[in-house]
Amino acid sequence: MAETKGKPVAASQRPTGGDKAAVGKKQYFRRKKVCRFCVEKIDDINYKDVKMLHAFIGERGKIIPRRISGVCAPHQRRLGDAIKKARNIALLPFAAAL
Amino acid sequence: MRIYEELFIIRPEAAEEEVDQLVEQLSSVVTSASGTVDKVEKWGKRKLAYRVQKCREGHYVLLQFSAGPETVKELERRLRVTDAVIKFLTVRIDQTLRRLEKRRQQREKRARRRPAPAPAVPAPSVAQQMMAETAEKEE
Numbered sequence: 436m437a438e439t440k441g442k443p444v445a446a447s448q449r450p451t452g453g454d455k456a457a458v459g460k461k462q463y464f465r466r467k468k469v470c471r472f473c474v475e476k477i478d479d480i481n482y483k484d485v486k487m488l489h490a491f492i493g494e495r496g497k498i499i500p501r502r503i504s505g506v507c508a509p510h511q512r513r514l515g516d517a518i519k520k521a522r523n524i525a526l527l528p529f530a531a532a533l
Numbered sequence: 534m535r536i537y538e539e540l541f542i543i544r545p546e547a548a549e550e551e552v553d554q555l556v557e558q559l560s561s562v563v564t565s566a567s568g569t570v571d572k573v574e575k576w577g578k579r580k581l582a583y584r585v586q587k588c589r590e591g592h593y594v595l596l597q598f599s600a601g602p603e604t605v606k607e608l609e610r611r612l613r614v615t616d617a618v619i620k621f622l623t624v625r626i627d628q629t630l631r632r633l634e635k636r637r638q639q640r641e642k643r644a645r646r647r648p649a650p651a652p653a654v655p656a657p658s659v660a661q662q663m664m665a666e667t668a669e670k671e672e
Contacts, residue, residue: 478636482624483540483595524540524622525581525591 468505472514480513482520488527492518496531534568536599536630541612541621542591545578552592555617559596562608568600586619597626 472480482488491499491506491514498518501511521527539559543552552575560570576593585591605623612621 476640478633479629520622520624522582524620525542525583525585528582531582 470507472510482517496528536627538624539596566604572597
């Protein structure tokens with residue numbers, strides 16, 4: 436999945452992290468993105484946990500796509516449900532003003 | 534019997550006694566229909582993420598109870614007609630709880646079979662976090 440051409444950088448680094456491409460000699464090293472919920476073994480994605488959910492919405496209040504956040508599909512599904520519930524009870528915004 | 538979670542918001546003008554009174558009233562709806570109230574959590578006054586009926590904040594109350602589906606219907610009707618309540622959300626959680634329990638047992642089983650790395654740090658419960666959050670705000 437991860438494009439580790441050349442030096443094996445990704446494996447030795449921290450498992451989590453964003454989409455940080457290190458540029459070196461025309462080569463891109465993309466750190467492999469790992470689902471935060473799998474790594475930290477969080478089973479319960481609860482709609483009441485506003486602090487946690489905040490990390491997965493953008494500044495306009497949109498849900499961050501998993502292509503960017505690196506969350507795996509099953510967890511993204513539960514995360515989406517949780518965010519939508521939290522929006523319904525005014526814990527999170529539907530659309531945040533800039 | 535199913536387990537439900539009812540989270541509702543009461544107008545910020547409402548006094549503490551009024552909130553207690555309303556919670557009492559709703560609890561009696563559940564208990565009179567042979568249900569049980571398992572947990573009542575008052576989060577206190579919180580800011581809302583958006584304006585609801587011209588309110589920018591409100592008292593959040595979480596009610597966890599086990600009852601049948603008809604009771605939920607009645608409870609929601611009560612909430613709808615109560616003017617002080619500006620928003621509510623009912624979530625059925627027994628299936629979720631069962632799933633989480635199963636996951637937890639699987640984890641334990643696996644850990645016993647392969648007694649190796651450091652045990653995962655137990656994350657603080659949601660309620661505790663919320664409490665801490667509101668406490669921070671009040672300071």
